[in-house]
Amino acid sequence: MSLGADVTAELPKPRAAEPSGGTDWSAPEPAGRRSPRFRDTLYVRPVTTRPTTxxxxxxxxxxxxxxxxxxxxxxxxxxxxxxxxxxxxxxxxxxxxxxxxxxxxxxxxxxxxxxxxxxxxxxxxxxxxxxxxxxxxxxxxxxxxxxxxxxxxxxxxxxxxxxxxxxxxxxxxxxNIDQHRRESIKHEAGLWTKCNPTDGSSTTGLAECRNHQLGNSGPAAVQATLVGLEEQRAKLNNDYTEAVRQRDEKQSFAAKECAGVKLDGTSGQEGWGPRCRQAWRVAAEYERQINLPGMKENIDAIDLRIKDLTDTLGTDRRTYQQVIEKGIADQVAAYEATFGRVDIIEQAKGLxxxxxxxxxxxxxxxxxxxxxxxxxxxxxxxxxxxxxTSYDKLVNRQLRTGQSFHGLSLDYAERSVQASTQVGIDEIDDRSRRNREQHDEDLDSEIDRRAQRYAAEAF
Incomplete structure (x- = not known):
C-alpha cells in the first residue's frame, strides 16, 4: 500500500472540540499500525469564543x-x-x-x-x-x-x-422662518389697514376684507350727511345761478325794449310805452316768483351746516383714527402671538x-x-x-438537518406509540384469554365437584 493510501485510510473523523480546544496527540495508536501524524496540517474545528465578549x-x-x-x-x-x-x-x-x-x-x-x-x-x-x-x-x-x-x-x-x-x-x-414671519406680520398689518380706513369708508365689498374688519362704524353717518348737504348745496347753487341768469335776461330785454333796440321780440320803439312797461312787469314778476333772497338764505344756511359738520367730522375722524390704529395694533399683536415657538412642521415648511x-x-x-x-x-x-456567506450555508444545512431530524423524531415517536399500543393490546388480549381459560377450568371443577356430591348422596 502506498503512503497516500495509508494517509487516506488513517485520517480521523471530525469530532467535537475538546475542552482544551486541541487534539489529544498522546493517545496510543492501534497495535500493528503506524500512521503519520500531521500536527501542522490537520484542521480541527470548531473554534469557540467566550459568549460574554x-x-x-x-x-x-x-x-x-x-x-x-x-x-x-x-x-x-x-x-x-x-x-x-x-x-x-x-x-x-x-x-x-x-x-x-x-x-x-x-x-x-x-x-x-x-x-x-x-x-x-x-x-x-x-x-x-x-x-x-x-x-x-x-x-x-x-x-x-x-x-x-x-x-x-x-x-x-x-x-x-x-x-x-x-x-x-x-x-x-x-x-428663513424669521424672515417669513416678519413678512406675514407685515402683510397682515397691511390687510387690516386697508380694510379699516381712518376716514370711515366702507370696505365690505372687498373679498379680501371679509375677515379683516374691526366692525367700528366711525364717522360714516356724519360723512354721509355732509355728502348729502354738499350735493344739495350744489343743486341749489345751480338753481340760483340759473334764476339770476334768467332774471338778468328778462331785465336786459326790458331795457332794450325801452331803448328802442331792434331785436327779435322787441318793437324797436324807444320810450316808456306799453311794451316797455310790460317787459318790466314780466321781469319784476319773475324776480318775485323765484325769490332770490330766499334762495340765497337757503344756500347760506346749508353752507353753515356744512361748516359745522366739517368741523365735527374732523374731530370724529381724529378720534376714529386713534380707535382704528389701536384696533389694528391689537389684531396684529394677536396674529404675531399665534406663531409661538418654532416647531418641526414650521421648520419643514421653511426648508x-x-x-x-x-x-x-x-x-x-x-x-x-x-x-x-x-x-x-x-x-x-x-x-x-x-x-x-459560509455561515448562511451552514445555517441552511442546519435548518434542513433539523427539519429532517424533526421528521425522523416524529416518525420514531409515532412508531414507538404504535408499538407500545400494540404491545398493550396484545397483553390485554392475552390476559383476557387466560381469564377465559381460568374461568372454564373453574367451571369444570365446580361441575365435577357437584357431580361427585350428587353421586355420594344417591348411594
Whole structure:
C-alpha cells in the first residue's frame, strides 16, 4: 500500500472540540499500525469564543449562533461589524428622535431620554429581526425575502432621516422662518389697514376684507350727511345761478325794449310805452316768483351746516383714527402671538421654501436625505451586498438537518406509540384469554365437584 493510501485510510473523523480546544496527540495508536501524524496540517474545528465578549454580544444581537459560527470563525468579523451597524442605526434613530422632540416638546431633556431610548430599542429590534430572519437564505429566492425588508428599512430610514435633515439645515431654516414671519406680520398689518380706513369708508365689498374688519362704524353717518348737504348745496347753487341768469335776461330785454333796440321780440320803439312797461312787469314778476333772497338764505344756511359738520367730522375722524390704529395694533399683536415657538412642521415648511428659492438647497437637502436613508438602511443593504456567506450555508444545512431530524423524531415517536399500543393490546388480549381459560377450568371443577356430591348422596 502506498503512503497516500495509508494517509487516506488513517485520517480521523471530525469530532467535537475538546475542552482544551486541541487534539489529544498522546493517545496510543492501534497495535500493528503506524500512521503519520500531521500536527501542522490537520484542521480541527470548531473554534469557540467566550459568549460574554463585546463581539459575541453584537453578533447575538443579530441572531448569530456561535456554535454554528465556530465552524467558520473567519466569518466572525463580518457579523460583528454587521451587529455594530445595527447598533449605529439605533443610535442615529435616538439622535433623530431627540432632535425632533426638542423641537416639539417644551420639557427638560431628561424627560425625553426614556422616550429616545425606547425608540432606539424599537429600531434596533426591527433591524435585528430583519437581519436574523435572513440567515440561511440561499439561491435566487432569497431576493424575494430581502425586498420587503429593504422596503421597510427605507421607510424607517426616511422617518429617521427627516429630523436630522432639518437639524443640518437649521441655521438657514431659522433665518428663513424669521424672515417669513416678519413678512406675514407685515402683510397682515397691511390687510387690516386697508380694510379699516381712518376716514370711515366702507370696505365690505372687498373679498379680501371679509375677515379683516374691526366692525367700528366711525364717522360714516356724519360723512354721509355732509355728502348729502354738499350735493344739495350744489343743486341749489345751480338753481340760483340759473334764476339770476334768467332774471338778468328778462331785465336786459326790458331795457332794450325801452331803448328802442331792434331785436327779435322787441318793437324797436324807444320810450316808456306799453311794451316797455310790460317787459318790466314780466321781469319784476319773475324776480318775485323765484325769490332770490330766499334762495340765497337757503344756500347760506346749508353752507353753515356744512361748516359745522366739517368741523365735527374732523374731530370724529381724529378720534376714529386713534380707535382704528389701536384696533389694528391689537389684531396684529394677536396674529404675531399665534406663531409661538418654532416647531418641526414650521421648520419643514421653511426648508421647502428654501428649496423652491434655490436649486442648490433643493439638491443638497435631497442628497443629505438620501445619504441618511442609505445609512439607516445599511443593515439590510450590508446583508444583501454580502451575499450568501459560509455561515448562511451552514445555517441552511442546519435548518434542513433539523427539519429532517424533526421528521425522523416524529416518525420514531409515532412508531414507538404504535408499538407500545400494540404491545398493550396484545397483553390485554392475552390476559383476557387466560381469564377465559381460568374461568372454564373453574367451571369444570365446580361441575365435577357437584357431580361427585350428587353421586355420594344417591348411594
Amino acid at each position: 463585546v463581539s459575541a454580544l453584537t453578533r447575538r444581537l443579530i441572531g448569530v449562533r456561535e456554535d454554528v459560527l465556530a465552524w467558520v470563525p473567519e466569518e466572525r468579523p463580518r457579523y460583528t461589524r454587521l451587529g455594530l451597524i445595527v447598533l449605529n442605526t439605533g443610535m442615529i434613530a435616538a439622535i433623530s428622535l431627540f432632535t425632533a422632540l426638542t423641537r416639539v416638546l417644551d420639557v427638560p431633556w431628561m424627560v425625553i431620554i426614556p422616550i429616545v431610548v425606547f425608540w432606539a430599542v424599537v429600531v434596533i429590534t426591527i433591524d435585528s429581526w430583519m437581519i436574523a430572519s435572513t440567515h440561511g437564505l440561499l439561491g435566487s429566492g432569497r431576493w424575494l425575502m430581502f425586498l420587503p425588508r429593504l422596503a421597510m428599512a427605507i421607510l424607517l430610514g426616511a422617518v429617521i432621516a427627516e429630523p436630522l435633515v432639518l437639524w443640518i439645515f437649521h441655521p438657514a431654516i431659522e433665518t 421647502d421654501r428654501l428649496s423652491k428659492d434655490s436649486h442648490f438647497v433643493w439638491a443638497a437637502q435631497w442628497l443629505v436625505r438620501g445619504l441618511l436613508i442609505m445609512v439607516d438602511s445599511l443593515p439590510v443593504l450590508a446583508k444583501i451586498l454580502g451575499g450568501s
